[in-house]
Amino acid sequence: MRIGILGDVHANMEALTQVVEAMRTESIDHWVQVGDIVGYGPEPCEAMDLVLQELQCTVCVGNHDAAVVGLLDPEYFNSYARQAIEWTRAHLRPQDFASLKQLPLVVEHADYTLVHGTLHMPELFGYVLTQVEARESLRQQRTRISFVGHSHVPAIYIERPGVNELEMISGAEPQTTFPEDASVLVNVGSVGQPRDEDPRAAYCIYDTQTRAVAIKRISYDIAAVQDKIRKAGLPDMLADRLALGV
Ligand code: ZN
Numbered sequence: 001m002r003i004g005i006l007g008d009v010h011a012n013m014e015a016l017t018q019v020v021e022a023m024r025t026e027s028i029d030h031w032v033q034v035g036d037i038v039g040y041g042p043e044p045c046e047a048m049d050l051v052l053q054e055l056q057c058t059v060c061v062g063n064h065d066a067a068v069v070g071l072l073d074p075e076y077f078n079s080y081a082r083q084a085i086e087w088t089r090a091h092l093r094p095q096d097f098a099s100l101k102q103l104p105l106v107v108e109h110a111d112y113t114l115v116h117g118t119l120h121m122p123e124l125f126g127y128v129l130t131q132v133e134a135r136e137s138l139r140q141q142r143t144r145i146s147f148v149g150h151s152h153v154p155a156i157y158i159e160r161p162g163v164n165e166l167e168m169i170s171g172a173e174p175q176t177t178f179p180e181d182a183s184v185l186v187n188v189g190s191v192g193q194p195r196d197e198d199p200r201a202a203y204c205i206y207d208t209q210t211r212a213v214a215i216k217r218i219s220y221d222i223a224a225v226q227d228k229i230r231k232a233g234l235p236d237m238l239a240d241r242l243a244l245g246v
Pocket of ligand 1: 008064
């Protein structure tokens with residue numbers, strides 16, 4: 001089975017449609033999204049429809065998704081994120097609130113586990129940025145591979161039995177084929193707001209047969225979404241950062 005994994009979408013339809021078009025050439029059998037469909041971006045309803053209805057993604061809840069529906073206190077967010085959460089609340093349809101409220105913190109599928117932050121504290125939405133957090137999360141992992149988001153920075157962590165150090169594969173487009181007895185955590189990067197100083201949208205492909213996992217990048221029309229962000233009255237900073245990938 002070939003699994004297509006979407007990271008933090010953040011209501012950026014320019015990035016999402018470009019990514020989905022590229023992924024449709026990859027023979028995807030099963031679609032997954034690691035949370036934060038909404039927040040920051042100007043088209044939350046359209047992003048919800050594409051992820052949940054059209055692609056029928058298996059999804060876990062992100063911190064922005066949770067805050068928008070009142071399951072997480074917006075005080076935990078910086079002022080730009082808070083303004084975007086308020087804006088998103090005012091623009092979603094009733095059915096979107098119902099859909100977001102139903103998203104689980106963790107999804108344990110036969111072939112993978114999904115969590116937005118970490119498996120050792122999913123409700124706190126911690127970041128996986130180093131081997132330290134990856135190791136803690138891997139301790140709670142019962143499937144061969146997990147997919148996480150939240151940091152918007154791609155990386156693959158591989159734990160081999162009997163080997164003390166975790167292997168970390170980083171860079172804009174990390175990829176590997178891992179051994180059968182390894183445990184793997186993939187931080188899939190972000191579709192709609194990359195933060196690794198590479199503004200291109202990220203997406204991930206995993207083949208359960210070959211155990212090949214790859215994060216790929218694709219350019220999209222950043223100016224178009226920046227224009228929509230400004231016209232929507234969202235903070236300018238949320239438009240500016242997209243061009244820098246921060
Ligand atoms: Zn996010």
